[in-house]
Amino acid sequence: MASVALKTWRTISSTALDEIAGAHAAVGGTGPGRRYATEQINHAYAVLVCSQFQRFCRDLHTESVLHLVSTIRPVTMRPVIHARLLEARKLDRGNPNPGNLGSDFGRLGVDFWVRVRQSDKRNRQRQDQLQALTSWRNAIAHQDFDPSTLDPSPPLNLGTVKRWRSACNALAAQFDRVVGQHLTSVVGTRAW
């Protein structure tokens, strides 16, 4: 079983991202204008990967809080504790960067990135790729491309965005598993 968040990531989000990938392929020709057009599409693609991944993480957090809170007694305190767990949640306003994810999921009592890295040694590199993606997302949103802070340096190519998407894909499955296992151990019943 998978969380609703992961199912949404693998269906609705995946379709949306495939559409922008298709737009890249549809830009034909070999003239100088094509390179500019594809670079803009790469920027749009990167922002969309980041925003869809943010949605996944936010949805996973909501599902986790709801599962955790559903066991609290007395029942009248559930909405109060629920609100405290969501208060100033980083994922409601900020990027799904590693720091924000660690902060939000840490509220659930899980040492998030330690557990994620323990789950698969490749996750350390994926965590670095997620950081690079969110830095690039900010650069695109603010049109501020400082080569000293961006990895890789501009221009952004399609292969890089595909690698980021692949890293997000893998991380989504890992987050789903790590958080699900944590909830099961705390609550005593499977979350998903």
Add this chain to the structure above:
Amino acid sequence: MMKVMTQKSQTPPLPAVGSKVRMRFGSSDVEAIVLEHRGPLGVGGQEILRVRFQYEDANEPIDTEVAVDEVTPIDTAA
């Protein structure tokens, strides 16, 4: 004349974004505004709403999420 039985839907209709609802918060009933439909993220696939309300004398409004069957729409048409 034969009575036609209508079957009630198990899931209540979603209150519109921007509409007012009433919900329980601890020992109080509060009025909240629906900010967002979050989807079927609740236990057993319950539809979840993101809502905002002002709680007593708190400085800031509280944003939270709640299952749709835990809120009552407030009829503002009257």
